[in-house]
Amino acid sequence: MFEVITVHWGALYLLAAGVALTIETQRQCPPSCLCNPLLLEVNCSDVQLSRVPDTLPQDAKLLSLTKNKIKILVHQQFQALTHLQDLDLSDNILAVIEVEAFLGLHSLLSLHLAHNHLKIIPVGAFTGLPKLQMLDISSNEILVLLDFTFRDLAALQSLKAVENDLVFISRQAFSGLTSLQQLHLDGSNLTAVPTEALTPLSDLRSLYFHRTGLTMLPNYSFRHLGRLKVLVISHCPWLETLSTNSLFGLNLTSLSIRHCNLSAVPYIPLYHLVYLVYLDLSFNPITYIHRNLLGDLLRLQEFHVFGASLLQIEHGAFKGMSHLKVLNVSRNRLTTLEAEVFHSVDNLKTLGLDNNPLACDCRLLWVVQRQLHLNFGGNLPICTTSVQLQGWSFLDFSGGELSGLLTCRQPRVRNHKHQALTVEQGNTVVFYCKAEGDPQPSVTWLNPQLRPLSSMGRIRTLSNGSLEVRYAQPQDSGTYLCMASNAAGNDSLRVSLRVREFPSSSKNNFHLKSWFASPSVSPDETDTQKLPFDVKTLLIAATIGFLSFFCSVSLCFILMFFWSKSKGQIKHTATIAYVPRSTMSSSNSGTGNYMETSRFTMKLL
Numbered sequence: 001m002f003e004v005i006t007v008h009w010g011a012l013y014l015l016a017a018g019v020a021l022t023i024e025t026q027r028q029c030p031p032s033c034l035c036n037p038l039l040l041e042v043n044c045s046d047v048q049l050s051r052v053p054d055t056l057p058q059d060a061k062l063l064s065l066t067k068n069k070i071k072i073l074v075h076q077q078f079q080a081l082t083h084l085q086d087l088d089l090s091d092n093i094l095a096v097i098e099v100e101a102f103l104g105l106h107s108l109l110s111l112h113l114a115h116n117h118l119k120i121i122p123v124g125a126f127t128g129l130p131k132l133q134m135l136d137i138s139s140n141e142i143l144v145l146l147d148f149t150f151r152d153l154a155a156l157q158s159l160k161a162v163e164n165d166l167v168f169i170s171r172q173a174f175s176g177l178t179s180l181q182q183l184h185l186d187g188s189n190l191t192a193v194p195t196e197a198l199t200p201l202s203d204l205r206s207l208y209f210h211r212t213g214l215t216m217l218p219n220y221s222f223r224h225l226g227r228l229k230v231l232v233i234s235h236c237p238w239l240e241t242l243s244t245n246s247l248f249g250l251n252l253t254s255l256s257i258r259h260c261n262l263s264a265v266p267y268i269p270l271y272h273l274v275y276l277v278y279l280d281l282s283f284n285p286i287t288y289i290h291r292n293l294l295g296d297l298l299r300l301q302e303f304h305v306f307g308a309s310l311l312q313i314e315h316g317a318f319k320g321m322s323h324l325k326v327l328n329v330s331r332n333r334l335t336t337l338e339a340e341v342f343h344s345v346d347n348l349k350t351l352g353l354d355n356n357p358l359a360c361d362c363r364l365l366w367v368v369q370r371q372l373h374l375n376f377g378g379n380l381p382i383c384t385t386s387v388q389l390q391g392w393s394f395l396d397f398s399g400g401e402l403s404g405l406l407t408c409r410q411p412r413v414r415n416h417k418h419q420a421l422t423v424e425q426g427n428t429v430v431f432y433c434k435a436e437g438d439p440q441p442s443v444t445w446l447n448p449q450l451r452p453l454s455s456m457g458r459i460r461t462l463s464n465g466s467l468e469v470r471y472a473q474p475q476d477s478g479t480y481l482c483m484a485s486n487a488a489g490n491d492s493l494r495v496s497l498r499v500r501e502f503p504s505s506s507k508n509n510f511h512l513k514s515w516f517a518s519p520s521v522s523p524d525e526t527d528t529q530k531l532p533f534d535v536k537t538l539l540i541a542a543t544i545g546f547l548s549f550f551c552s553v554s555l556c557f558i559l560m561f562f563w564s565k566s567k568g569q570i571k572h573t574a575t576i577a578y579v580p581r582s583t584m585s586s587s588n589s590g591t592g593n594y595m596e597t598s599r600f601t602m603k604l605l
């Protein structure tokens with residue numbers, strides 16, 4: 001009985017204490033605010049406050065002061081609220097935050113200061129917030145972030161500083177933010193990445209740069225952010241290229257560079273990002289994805305190039321990317337997307353291909369065959385070239401109908417007549433190779449050594465499929481092959497070219513040959529048979545001049561020397577026999593003796 005009474009008393013006491021607490025809380029609840037004593041929330045949102053109320057429930061965990069007319073936060077404004085975890089001051093007209101304004105908020109986890117009129121945050125404003133994890137200073141008018149502004153926020157994980165007029169971030173502004181994982185610097189007027197300022201953020205995982213004035217991404221822009229996983233750069237209309245080493249030091253898993261002015265995929269800057277899983281280059285004026293240049297992105301699963309200017313994705317463009325699951329190339333200028341582009345189409349799960357001027361032919365059959373395994377994001381690809389399929393998605397047709405609609409025609413080279421030309425050296429020759437087929441075949445020319453010829457150089461392919469040989473040389477002679485190929489097959493055409501040497505040039509060549517080659521082959525016969533002593537030859541010999549003559553003689557002498565050395569015993573006689581002859585002929589200054597000397601040498605050999 002006694003025990004029961006004690007228990008009752010205890011319960012009564014607790015009840016009384018509870019009521020007292022509630023009354024206390026309510027008593028401290030500022031007029032026009034809503035206080036929830038159970039959740040310990042104080043809601044003073046949108047009640048025309050011009051300053052922070054003097055009395056606030058000391059046990060409050062959440063305090064909302066949004067949408068008021070508060071202009072200033074004074075020194076130790078919230079000192080008594082040691083349990084407060086969430087403080088919302090957004091949508092006021094805050095212009096001044098005094099030093100140590102938040103002192104005493106030991107438990108505060110998140111602080112919202114967005115949509116105010118802050119122009120500057122004094123160093124020390126955020127003192128005394130040891131547990132703060134989230135700080136939002138977005139949509140203010142902050143121009144500069146000063147050194148040590150966030151010095152005491154060792155627990156801060158997320159900092160949002162978007163939509164400010166930031167033009168400069170001081171080198172030590174982020175110093176002390178050792179736990180920061182997310183940084184949003186969107187909508188600032190920064191024209192360069194604040195590389196130095198980012199240095200202390202050794203734990204940063206994601207960095208967002210939207211709507212910045214970035215004009216270029218210099219080398220080593222992010223060199224100290226080795227733990228960064230996500231980098232998002234967007235709306236940078238002046239960013240045209242990334243420097244070779246701009247992403248050096250990063251080990252990203254996700255990279256987005258959207259709405260910028262990149263005209264090519266930054267293959268080289270991306271090269272080392274072998275852990276990249278997500279790559280988004282949407283809304284850049286990129287026209288081609290070239291073959292074999294993305295192969296190092298072995299782990300890439302998603303590639304987005306939405307709304308760009310893509311004209312072609314080359315065969316083998318995604319070679320090596322065996323994990324690619326999502327490709328989004330909607331809203332481009334692609335006429336086709338061939339299966340040969342991928343490492344394997346079997347892994348592809350999502351394909352955005354709508355809003356491209358697709359040509360309906362056999363190159364897209366693979367899409368039809370795999371349509372049950374592919375997610376088109378609700379927008380089916382539509383052909384624009386085929387009359388029957390105009391405006392329809394080819395996926396709406398049955399398999400039987402399609403095999404007749406998505407067709408290709410093998411290339412055929414028109415005028416299959418064998419072209420054979422013989423021209424004089426120095427002339428220019430053009431061979432034609434016109435091919436037809438559906439899709440329009442590509443024409444490549446192979447030289448007699450079966451190597452493909454490019455559109456540059458003396459022997460080049462022209463854009464209309466012809467082959468041009470300028471200043472034909474004897475060594476250009478041979479059979480050239482024109483190869484026309486498309487998705488349906490190939491056809492080829494052989495042409496042959498013979499280039500006749502100039503008579504004079506043939507003799508010129510012969511001289512050189514005779515000088516070099518004669519020691520090794522039976523010299524006597526060739527010389528006597530093939531050395532014609534006409535006026536032309538003499539003239540040419542004269543133009544060689546004294547110096548070259550002497551050089552030639554010396555060269556011959558050296559050859560002689562080695563030869564004789566290899567023979568061993570004749571060495572002596574050979575050397576002696578030669579010297580007086582050479583001096584004699586040069587002192588005579590007769591070009592006729594030139595040949596005589598040579599003849600003499602040959603005989604000696």
Ligand SMILES: *[C@@H]1O[C@H](CO)[C@@H](O)[C@H](O)[C@H]1NC(C)=O
Pocket residue numbers: 034043044045046064
């Ligand atoms: C505070 O009250 C307003 C209405 O007066 C409401 O819209 C808002 O959601 C409340 N805020 C919180 C944090 O409860």
Ligand SMILES: *[C@@H]1O[C@H](CO)[C@@H](O)[C@H](O)[C@H]1NC(C)=O
Pocket residue numbers: 165167188189
């Ligand atoms: C920042 O950029 C915006 C828009 O580009 C411009 O209106 C504003 O004047 C710039 N501010 C500064 C301080 O340069």
Ligand SMILES: *[C@@H]1O[C@H](CO)[C@@H](O)[C@H](O)[C@H]1NC(C)=O
Pocket residue numbers: 218219243244245
């Ligand atoms: C970036 O580094 C590469 C290689 O070191 C160099 O070739 C290039 O000129 C550098 N670019 C700039 C803008 O400094």
Ligand SMILES: *[C@@H]1O[C@H](CO)[C@@H](O)[C@H](O)[C@H]1NC(C)=O
Pocket residue numbers: 237238240261263
């Ligand atoms: C984007 O780059 C092109 C050249 O690549 C240039 O003509 C154009 O002016 C650039 N756009 C902007 C907004 O700078």
Ligand SMILES: *[C@@H]1O[C@H](CO)[C@@H](O)[C@H](O)[C@H]1NC(C)=O
Pocket residue numbers: 251252253275
């Ligand atoms: C790069 O990141 C991956 C995971 O994202 C990690 O496994 C790897 O160890 C990191 N490499 C370096 C050099 O930090």
Ligand SMILES: *[C@@H]1O[C@H](CO)[C@@H](O)[C@H](O)[C@H]1NC(C)=O
Pocket residue numbers: 304306328330350351352353375376377378
């Ligand atoms: C491609 O990207 C655009 C823009 O991000 C998106 O709206 C669309 O749904 C995506 N398509 C697919 C198939 O994921």
Ligand SMILES: *[C@@H]1O[C@H](CO)[C@@H](O)[C@H](O)[C@H]1NC(C)=O
Pocket residue numbers: 430432433434462464465466
């Ligand atoms: C191809 O172009 C070259 C020069 O541009 C021209 O000489 C040749 O006649 C053209 N060939 C055909 C088949 O049109």
Ligand SMILES: *[C@@H]1O[C@H](CO)[C@@H](O)[C@H](O)[C@H]1NC(C)=O
Pocket residue numbers: 483485489490491
């Ligand atoms: C041309 O087609 C034949 C079969 O028709 C094929 O064996 C050959 O590899 C093709 N050549 C090229 C270069 O595509």
